[in-house]
Amino acid sequence: MIRVGVAGAAGRMGVAVCSAVDGAEGMELTARADPVLGVELASVLGDCDVVVDFTQPDVALGNALACLAAGVHVVIGTTGFDVAALEGVGGANVFVAPNFAIGAVLMMRFAAQAAAHMAAAEIIELHHDAKLDAPSGTASRTAELMAAASGRGAPVIHSVRLPGLVAHQEVILGDIGQTLTIRHDSMTRESFMPGVLLAVRRVAALERSPLVGLEHLLFSD
Numbered sequence: 193m194i195r196v197g198v199a200g201a202a203g204r205m206g207v208a209v210c211s212a213v214d215g216a217e218g219m220e221l222t223a224r225a226d227p228v229l230g231v232e233l234a235s236v237l238g239d240c241d242v243v244v245d246f247t248q249p250d251v252a253l254g255n256a257l258a259c260l261a262a263g264v265h266v267v268i269g270t271t272g273f274d275v276a277a278l279e280g281v282g283g284a285n286v287f288v289a290p291n292f293a294i295g296a297v298l299m300m301r302f303a304a305q306a307a308a309h310m311a312a313a314e315i316i317e318l319h320h321d322a323k324l325d326a327p328s329g330t331a332s333r334t335a336e337l338m339a340a341a342s343g344r345g346a347p348v349i350h351s352v353r354l355p356g357l358v359a360h361q362e363v364i365l366g367d368i369g370q371t372l373t374i375r376h377d378s379m380t381r382e383s384f385m386p387g388v389l390l391a392v393r394r395v396a397a398l399e400r401s402p403l404v405g406l407e408h409l410l411f412s413d
């Protein structure tokens with residue numbers, strides 16, 4: 193049994209993660225940390241093998257460092273914090289994904305492939321209006337992958353924040369007389385849960401840490 197704690201347990205994503213962990217084979221939900229619940233992460237680390245963090249950009253790094261100092265592996269979904277600050281920090285493993293939805297990972301991969309063959313591209317990312325960071329972690333990561341694949345500068349990113357949205361992204365590539373649009377939509381937060389549970393199962397055995405991107409757990413190349 194993997195003992196799993198959730199940081200940000202009262203948040204939109206945290207609630208979905210708690211219920212996914214609760215229903216998953218081989219896992220036990222042992223802690224729900226959130227100031228809203230009056231539970232500090234530091235006070236529950238002894239009950240956890242893995243902590244899943246869906247909190248805020250300004251607290252995710254501190255939470256991760258506390259986990260590592262306690263020898264607890266951490267799976268981070270929070271976006272908009274400095275992952276590089278976790279380089280070289282030992283104690284346990286860190287896995288970070290700007291997007292845990294398989295469709296979004298495929299969208300990023302196809303966009304990078306297409307970027308090598310089309311003249312130019314722009315990214316439109318659309319999220320609910322309570323999202324704290326812009327551009328989204330997914331859009332920044334897509335731009336990074338497209339820049340590496342094309343050898344050009346990173347595509348411009350446009351951010352839309354509106355009630356009614358969950359998490360959506362469109363990559364539009366243009367060339368002479370044609371465009372190609374690659375779009376992914378997360379309609380519900382359940383879309384992220386298979387990826388989160390996969391990361392919880394794999395984080396203890398990572399060959400490097402921090403490891404960024406669900407593609408590393410899904411694809412052999």
Ligand SMILES: NC(=O)c1ccc[n+]([C@@H]2O[C@H](COP(=O)([O-])OP(=O)(O)OC[C@H]3O[C@@H](n4cnc5c(N)ncnc54)[C@H](O)[C@@H]3O)[C@@H](O)[C@H]2O)c1
Nearest residue numbers: 200202203204205226246247251269270271289290291292
């Ligand atoms: N990687 C992905 O696939 C993915 C998908 C959706 C959202 N996100 C990201 O996840 C994060 C959370 O999103 P959300 O919509 O659930 O936000 P939210 O505001 O609904 O929830 C965040 C929760 O974190 C809690 N929190 C604040 N400080 C804390 C601390 N020190 N310890 C523990 N909990 C703390 C808050 O009280 C709140 O309940 C955001 O950064 C968002 O961009 C990532």
